[in-house]
Amino acid sequence: MKIKLFFYFLIFLIFLLKINEAQKTCKISVLLSGDKSDLGYNYMMNEARVLAESELHLYPFSIYYEHLEESIEEAEIAIQDSIEQGANLIVVSSVIHNSLGIKYATKYKDEPIYWIIRGSKLVPNLPKVVVLNFNSFELHYLLGYYAGLATKTGVVGFVSPGVGINTLSCDNSFYIGAKYARPNITFLDIHTGSWYNPEVSYRAAQKLIDNGADVIGMSQDDMSVQKALMDVGKLGLGVTGYPGHYQFGSNVAYSYLTNWTNLLITYANHVINEDWPIADSFFTNLSRKDAIFMDEFSFRVPIDIQSKTKIELKNLMNTTYAPYKSDPILTKIGLQFNGDWVNDTQFRANKIILPSDGEATVIYYGLYTIPIEFVDYPESLKIGVTVVAAFCIFLCIVSMIIVIAFKEAKVIKSSSPIFCLLILFGCIVIFVGCIMFARSPTDGNCRSRVWLLSLGYTIFLGNLLVKNWRIWLLFDNPKLKKRAITNWKLYPWVTGIVLVDIAILSIWQGLGEIIAESRTGVDSLSKYEYRNVCASSDQGSIALYMLLVFHGLILLVACFISFKIKAVDIDEFNESKPITTSVYIITFCLFIVIPIMVSSPTVVTQTTIICICALITTMLSIIFLFGTKFFKMLTVGLELGQTFATSTKSSSHPSQRTTKSSNGSNTKKSSFGNNVLNLEDDSDEISSEKEKKLVPKTISSNPNDHMAVFTSDEETSKTSKFSGATEQLSRDAIIVGGGSDDEKEEEEEEVKEKPLVSEIQTKRLSLEKNGQTEIDSNDV
Ligand SMILES: *[C@@H]1O[C@H](CO)[C@@H](O)[C@H](O)[C@H]1NC(C)=O
Ligand SMILES: *[C@@H]1O[C@H](CO)[C@@H](O)[C@H](O)[C@H]1NC(C)=O
Ligand SMILES: *[C@@H]1O[C@H](CO)[C@@H](O)[C@H](O)[C@H]1NC(C)=O
Ligand SMILES: *[C@@H]1O[C@H](CO)[C@@H](O)[C@H](O)[C@H]1NC(C)=O
Ligand SMILES: *[C@@H]1O[C@H](CO)[C@@H](O)[C@H](O)[C@H]1NC(C)=O
Numbered sequence: 001m002k003i004k005l006f007f008y009f010l011i012f013l014i015f016l017l018k019i020n021e022a023q024k025t026c027k028i029s030v031l032l033s034g035d036k037s038d039l040g041y042n043y044m045m046n047e048a049r050v051l052a053e054s055e056l057h058l059y060p061f062s063i064y065y066e067h068l069e070e071s072i073e074e075a076e077i078a079i080q081d082s083i084e085q086g087a088n089l090i091v092v093s094s095v096i097h098n099s100l101g102i103k104y105a106t107k108y109k110d111e112p113i114y115w116i117i118r119g120s121k122l123v124p125n126l127p128k129v130v131v132l133n134f135n136s137f138e139l140h141y142l143l144g145y146y147a148g149l150a151t152k153t154g155v156v157g158f159v160s161p162g163v164g165i166n167t168l169s170c171d172n173s174f175y176i177g178a179k180y181a182r183p184n185i186t187f188l189d190i191h192t193g194s195w196y197n198p199e200v201s202y203r204a205a206q207k208l209i210d211n212g213a214d215v216i217g218m219s220q221d222d223m224s225v226q227k228a229l230m231d232v233g234k235l236g237l238g239v240t241g242y243p244g245h246y247q248f249g250s251n252v253a254y255s256y257l258t259n260w261t262n263l264l265i266t267y268a269n270h271v272i273n274e275d276w277p278i279a280d281s282f283f284t285n286l287s288r289k290d291a292i293f294m295d296e297f298s299f300r301v302p303i304d305i306q307s308k309t310k311i312e313l314k315n316l317m318n319t320t321y322a323p324y325k326s327d328p329i330l331t332k333i334g335l336q337f338n339g340d341w342v343n344d345t346q347f348r349a350n351k352i353i354l355p356s357d358g359e360a361t362v363i364y365y366g367l368y369t370i371p372i373e374f375v376d377y378p379e380s381l382k383i384g385v386t387v388v389a390a391f392c393i394f395l396c397i398v399s400m401i402i403v404i405a406f407k408e409a410k411v412i413k414s415s416s417p418i419f420c421l422l423i424l425f426g427c428i429v430i431f432v433g434c435i436m437f438a439r440s441p442t443d444g445n446c447r448s449r450v451w452l453l454s455l456g457y458t459i460f461l462g463n464l465l466v467k468n469w470r471i472w473l474l475f476d477n478p479k480l481k482k483r484a485i486t487n488w489k490l491y492p493w494v495t496g497i498v499l500v501d502i503a504i505l506s507i508w509q510g511l512g513e514i515i516a517e518s519r520t521g522v523d524s525l526s527k528y529e530y531r532n533v534c535a536s537s538d539q540g541s542i543a544l545y546m547l548l549v550f551h552g553l554i555l556l557v558a559c560f561i562s563f564k565i566k567a568v569d570i571d572e573f574n575e576s577k578p579i580t581t582s583v584y585i586i587t588f589c590l591f592i593v594i595p596i597m598v599s600s601p602t603v604v605t606q607t608t609i610i611c612i613c614a615l616i617t618t619m620l621s622i623i624f625l626f627g628t629k630f631f632k633m634l635t636v637g638l639e640l641g642q643t644f645a646t647s648t649k650s651s652s653h654p655s656q657r658t659t660k661s662s663n664g665s666n667t668k669k670s671s672f673g674n675n676v677l678n679l680e681d682d683s684d685e686i687s688s689e690k691e692k693k694l695v696p697k698t699i700s701s702n703p704n705d706h707m708a709v710f711t712s713d714e715e716t717s718k719t720s721k722f723s724g725a726t727e728q729l730s731r732d733a734i735i736v737g738g739g740s741d742d743e744k745e746e747e748e749e750e751v752k753e754k755p756l757v758s759e760i761q762t763k764r765l766s767l768e769k770n771g772q773t774e775i776d777s778n779d780v
Helices: 002-021 041-056 072-084 095-107 136-150 169-181 198-210 224-230 244-251 261-272 303-317 328-333 344-349 379-405 410-414 417-437 443-475 487-512 538-567 576-599 603-636 654-664 673-683 688-701 706-721 726-740 746-752 759-770
Strands: 028-031 063-065 089-092 114-118 129-134 155-160 186-191 215-218 236-241 252-258 281-284 292-294 361-367 515-520 529-535
Touching: 028 041, 028 072, 041 236, 041 261, 063 072, 072 089, 072 095, 089 095, 089 261, 095 114, 095 129, 114 261, 136 155, 136 169, 136 215, 136 236, 136 252, 136 303, 155 169, 155 198, 169 186, 169 328, 186 198, 198 215, 198 224, 215 224, 215 236, 224 236, 224 244, 236 244, 244 252, 379 417, 379 603, 410 417, 410 603, 417 443, 417 487, 417 603, 443 487, 443 515, 443 538, 443 576, 443 603, 487 538, 538 576, 576 603
Parallel strands: 028 063, 028 089, 089 114, 114 129, 129 281, 155 186, 155 215, 186 361, 236 252
Antiparallel strands: 252 292, 515 529
């Protein structure tokens, strides 16, 4: 037993020793400036990490950090985190983090941590650092050479981050390459201001294409320049180190490849074997064939161009052949020659573009900024709303004509033509408002569209409201008092509502500082597109909320009244049904619209919702209100000059009435006021007195007429209540009529001062002047 235990202990000891021995491991941490899946430099770096790890069976596993270009702090955090996680081979892959890498390598100089830092200068005082670099100039030179051979227009271009971010030696190398292939080349150079900004580099490439370039080189981190070329059917160049044809097939003419697997394997082995080369450098180039290569040509590239380029590639393999560094033109930008080549330090730091030379022309565009473009509302919205609204306006006008033409028809007459016309007018205003809403905002448009919509709805709803209100007053009448509610008594209410609306709108316009603003980034627009939106101050917003509350209140009251009179089921009042329906539809729409409006922040959706809702509710309302009337006129007939109480009117004196009415017309009488007033005289006139006189006649002559029956019923009940005292009744009528009349017509006073006229006469007169009726059922 003891022996067995000792045996186990021995095995354990050996195991421990083994672990100790295996502690010389390498944990790689790769710091990427961009996205690891960019199919470019970062992708290749990350792939190298993965391949090296699996090749060397590295454990603990390697780690990586991406998107470190966003801020230096992020990169610092990544380095510190790497060290905390035990990484001992840290790869600072981006040139922009060079000084940061040096800083931390200095800080952890005495720790067993090794560094691969991208840069161009050796750091002899840091033995654990290897400086990584590759000769990208010869790659750009070779691609430029290809471009010079391949261009059909004789114009080639180059897109680069530009001064401040990178030197211009890549641009210059490409130019020299193109010039070597074709001495009369035109070279266009443009800068994007960043390594990675696909939107800008795409458009910058488009600009070069517009200026004739058909082959474009670049030093960006993505393939947007190539995409711009491919989008116009041209071939791109693979300039990210990733085999372009894996992604774009034959559309990529020629690529250079980077492969950092060798680099990582080599230096990971140095860490594991503890034979790290002191202060090394890894300055690779084509001739070394250890990290950068040229890919195969696309089959779309003509063979002669392929072979010429391959010859130049072979030349470049000769380490003494470097035209991009030896062309005499380089002295023109102040570079000094140091033997066959220019001073390398100066060459790498160069920030000046080469000038035109001999037959070759250089056009330098400098930093490209995307022009900010105006984006209008979608045409479909503008055209759709305008066409539908115009059609609805046309319908409204036709309806107005029908109303005026058939004002004598019973259906029209009984629903008061002037109200019909006002409602239709309100609708037209709403439709014009919709058309304004679908236009791109201007200062004037921002104001007028709110004015139009608000006023339109106020006129429209206000009229519906008072119409139903009148029915309510007539029926919700527990004391069974007679009420004379004429049109003239309703107009002030409509006017009042409209005036309140105008007041709020004036406050809104006065305090709101309403202007149309150009905004980028609204809706799904890019930051290079703008759309006009209406803007106002805080006071303006408050006024706008007041306006909303005001309209909400009108709707609420309208709904309440509609609810109250839902029991009224008399044929003559059947207009209350479509009115109720319209009010409910609008309310319903409002309840749907407000949440959608709040939850959808895009201007176009909001505009679309407002327009569609306004159009649909108004259109439906018109159909309900007028469609039914016109349908009735078609099916039942015009019944010209009739109202349900017509029979009673034969007894009144038309001549008298006409004169009275023209006298009695107040200041509100408009151009067709006479007409309307006369109409009202006719339609509104159900004198209860007359009714009373003619009750039997009414019923017998017009048995289907509910209202007539109703009137006489009320009359009877009232009569009984007041024990048939005609005098009492007539006074009552006068007082009630006078009391409820806001307009205080002068004639009323006159009437009161006529004690000698017979009671019946008095009442009739008073009624006629008063607005002509006790129960104004006709004019509902
Ligand atoms: C430019 O040179 C190419 C050959 O290098 C030649 O084919 C072309 O005609 C020349 N164009 C002009 C405008 O001289
Ligand atoms: C890079 O090199 C390694 C080792 O030489 C190889 O396994 C790998 O396939 C290469 N990667 C690419 C993309 O060619
Ligand atoms: C390529 O690398 C080799 C070996 O490091 C070097 O001798 C040669 O000068 C380099 N060539 C160029 C053009 O950088
Ligand atoms: C390399 O180029 C030089 C001149 O640039 C030439 O003298 C030499 O013969 C070339 N070497 C090879 C191997 O081609
Ligand atoms: C290259 O130029 C830099 C800066 O102009 C200078 O300091 C350096 O001495 C030059 N190198 C050679 C080898 O002339």
